[in-house]
Amino acid sequence: DLVGNKDGINAEYGNNCGYYELQAVLTHQGRSSSSGHYVAWVKHKEDNWIKCDDEKLGIVKDEDVLKLSGGGDWHVAYTLLYGPKRLAIWEEPEEKKEEEKKEEEKKEEE
Numbered sequence: 101d102l103v104g105n106k107d108g109i110n111a112e113y114g115n116n117c118g119y120y121e122l123q124a125v126l127t128h129q130g131r132s133s134s135s136g137h138y139v140a141w142v143k144h145k146e147d148n149w150i151k152c153d154d155e156k157l158g159i160v161k162d163e164d165v166l167k168l169s170g171g172g173d174w175h176v177a178y179t180l181l182y183g184p185k186r187l188a189i190w191e192e193p194e195e196k197k198e199e200e201k202k203e204e205e206k207k208e209e210e
Contacts, residue, residue, distance in 0.1 A: 119185040127168050127175035139175060141165050 123143045130136020140152040147162040168177045 120182040121185045122180060123183040124181040125165060125168060125177050126179040126181075128178045129173065129175045131173065138178070141168070 121143075125141040127139050127141065128136050129139060137153075141160070142150045142152060144150050144159070149160050149162070149165050151158045151160045151164075168175045
C-alpha cells in the first residue's frame, strides 16, 4: 500500500509526483578548464541559496543563481543537481469537513 507522508513524498518509493526541482549548481569560474575556480550554490529556502566559495559562505537570491550563464570570467554552470519536488497535500477547510459530517448524519437519521 503506497501512502505519502505530509510532504507528498512516499517513504519507500520517493517522490510520487514525478516532478523535480533544482537543488544545487556547481559552477566553474575562469577562462579555461585547466585553470579557474569552482563554487557550489545550494538551495536553502524558497528563494534563498547558499553560495559555498571555499571557506566563505553567503546567502544569495534566486536571481543571482539565474545569472550563472557564464561568459568571460563569470561563473559557468558545470553540474546541475535536481531532487524531488515536495508537493503540499491539499486538505479541505474545516468548515467543509463539518458540513460533510452534518450531511452524513442527516442521511443516517433518514
